[in-house]
Amino acid sequence: MQPVPTDEPLPHEVPLPAAEPTEGQNRGQRANEFLRFLGGYFDKSLNIYKLFYFFFFAAFGSVYPLMAVYFKQLGMNAAQAGALIGIRPLIQFFAAPFWTGLAEKWRKCRLILIVSTACWLIFTVAIAIVNPAPFGCLVESENRSTEVVVAGDFDIALSQRKRIINNPHERWSQMVGENPIMLDKAGQPGLAMPRYSTVVYSTAEIGKAFVIILFLMIIGEFTSAPANSLADIATQAAIEGKSENYGRQRMFGSIGWGIAMFIVGIGLDLSTTFFKHPCRFPAEREKNYIMCFATFTLFMLCALAVSTQFHFDNDAPGGAGSEQMYLKVMKDKFRDSVINRGRTMKDRGRLDEDGNPEPLHEEPGGQSIKGTDEQILEQQLGIHGLQHQQQPGDPQKQQEQQNPYSTEGATWQFRTWIRVLPVYLNPRLGAFLFVTFFMGIGNGIVFSLLFWHLQDIGGGPTLFGVASIVNHISELLAYMHSDKLINSIGHIRVLYLGLLANICRFLFVSWVERAWWVLPFEFLQGLTHAATWAAVCSYISQNIPVEARPASQGLLQGVHHGLGRGLGAIFGGLVTAKY
Structure with missing residues (x-):
């Protein structure tokens, strides 16, 4: 009899039960997973981009969040400070796509990156040099009456008066948001004193300083935009299309901003010594902001040095990256022409159906390149000579013309924005x-006037630094978990939560009387900005055609970071100065 077939395995085929991993193996597995996780964030080949973001945004965070209170100490009102801060993102809205497009067209991306980073340094340091000429000092006499003493009488004033007023903010503490304090002196109208200073300026001198700084802001932002x-273009090219790796590099910018702001905030509280103060002795809450500009210079110099090591694939020959590619291609060409010369010469005689030579080389992507060795080398290096320009019937050129959303080069070019507008x-x-x-x-108002307001209700630079740390920790946590939040409650509800959190945050800041109580609501920054921004970008990406997504994301960033923040700072300054 034949044995009845059965599906049951033979005894020697029965798999043995898997052994339970030991505790040591579990620890080793968790350690390996943790190391792989860290490897995604600390890839050595991407360290140059991490360093640039860290130094660049550390420099930015050293001085620009404090610009409002710096202008306040120069005697400017909220409208002037808001205009100076708001003009930057507005100029960037137009200048960034202009320069990025030229960099791609001229193939000078690294050169323009280096020059623009240097312009950040030059024009920001120039702002520190501009100061209105002081008219005099406010002093208090023995009968506790105040008097403005002109500059030429400083020595006499110090010998005849008891002391300089060290706490003028106590006398005008009810004027939250107002700056400067207008003073009256017989025969000299138009005198003003910053709220946390004893230096008296004429409003004409303050106006001159405002115009000069505004000019420096416009030129500086246009050239540094x-x-x-x-840097984003170079980073995205280096990560080879892995979008999740971009956030891991860009994260170091937030870390640099938070650390720099925290250190500068503590340092400002200790920077009460002036090399040459107009009134000999500063007021109690007057700060020396030269320390901020010095820290900015140090970090930006480091960012400038790092930017010289960036590589752009489409740059013209002459850079280090182009030279390495040239040597590689020449080596391959020599090998093909010497070792495989016989086969190559034999293949050169073959023609395709159109009468053209058969392709001799293939690109890594599988696309063939036709032509002479010089033409092949030029195409591999991205060099297009006059004699090798594309003809009107070139399929690649026709494909670019057929795709209205082509964003080769700068993704923020206005032509793509205009073409993508009908989608909205x-x-x-x-x-x-x-x-x-x-x-x-809303973000423009917070960035420009939050520290201005906190200073008026008793906050100092240390609070500003702690608030910055809280903001960035909140943003990092929100970005890390935004996908889970969006998947669980949906894009619309995340947007509702963000707008509701914005309302609560603004109302609380307007009601609070003790500056340090603002910290719990500063933790809402992650919900009011990071989570909502992630929800908006995700929603737009899912509801817009694939070919239009890069342009739509560029338009979103321009509307939010450019128009929105710029107009928010200007509008907030006008409202504060008026009401």
């Missing part, structure tokens, strides 16, 4: 674009 965009005629997408703009206005 492409630095961040070009959809009511839902248009509402998201408006909310993005509205959030930018």
Whole structure:
């Protein structure tokens, strides 16, 4: 009899039960997973980009969040400070795509990156040099009456008066938001004194300083605008299309900003010594902001040095990266022409159906390159000579013309923005674009005037540094878990939560009377900015055609970071100065 077939395995085929991993193996597995996790964040080949983001944003965080209180100490009002701060993102909105497009067209991305980073350094340091000429000092006499003493009488004033007023903010503490304090002196109208200083300026001198700094802001921002965009282009090329790795590099910018702001905040509280103060002795809460500009210079010099090591694939020959590629291609060409000369010469005689030579070389992607060795070398290096320009019938050229959303080069070019605007005629997408703009206005008000307001209610630079740390920790946590939040409650509800948190945050800041109580609500920064921004970008990406996504994301960033933040700072300054 034949044995009845059965599906049961034979005894020698029965798999043995898997052994339970020991505790040591579990620890080793967890350690390996942790090391692989860290490897994604600390890839040595990407360290140059991490360093640039860290130094660049550490420099930015050393001085620009404090610009409002710095201008306040120069005697400017909230409208002037808001205009100076708001003009930057507005100029960037137009200048960044302009310069990035030229960098791609001229193939000078690294050169323009270096020049723009140097412009950050030059024009920011120039702002520190501009100061209104002091008119005099406010002093208090023996009968406790105040008097403005002109500059030529400083020595006499110090010998005849008891002391300089060290706490003028106590006398005018009810004037929250107002700056400067207008003073009256017989025969000399238009005198003003910053709230936390004893130096008296004429309003005409303050106006002159405002105009000069505004000019420096416009020129400086126009020339330095492409630095961040070009760094993003180089980073995205280096990560080879892995979008999650971009956030891991960009994260170091937030770390640098938070650390620098915290250190500078503590240092400012200790920087009460002036090399040459107009009134000999500073007021109690007067700070020496030269320390901020010095820290900015140090970090930006480091960022400038790092930027010289960036490599752009489409740059013209002459850089280090181009030279290495040239040597590699020449080596391959020599090998093909010497070792495989017989086969190569034999293949050269073959023609395709159109009568053209058969392709001799293949690109890594599988695309063939035709032509002479010189033409092949030029194509591999990205060099297009006059004799090898594309003809009108070139398929690649026709494909670019057929794709209206082509974003080769700068993804923020205006032509792609204009072509993608009809997509936002959809009511839902248009509402998201408006909310993005509205959030930018709120962020512009917070960035420009939050520290101004906290200083008025008793806050100091240490509080500013701690608040910055809280903000960035909140943002990092929100970005790390934003996908889970969006998947669990949806894009619309995340947007609702963000707008509601914005309302609570603004109302609380306006009601609080003790500056340090603002910290718990500063932790909402992650929800009011990071989570909502992630929800907006994710929603737009899922509801817009694939070919239009790069342009739509560029438009979102321009509307939010450019128009929204710029107009928010200007609008907030005007409202504060008026009401």
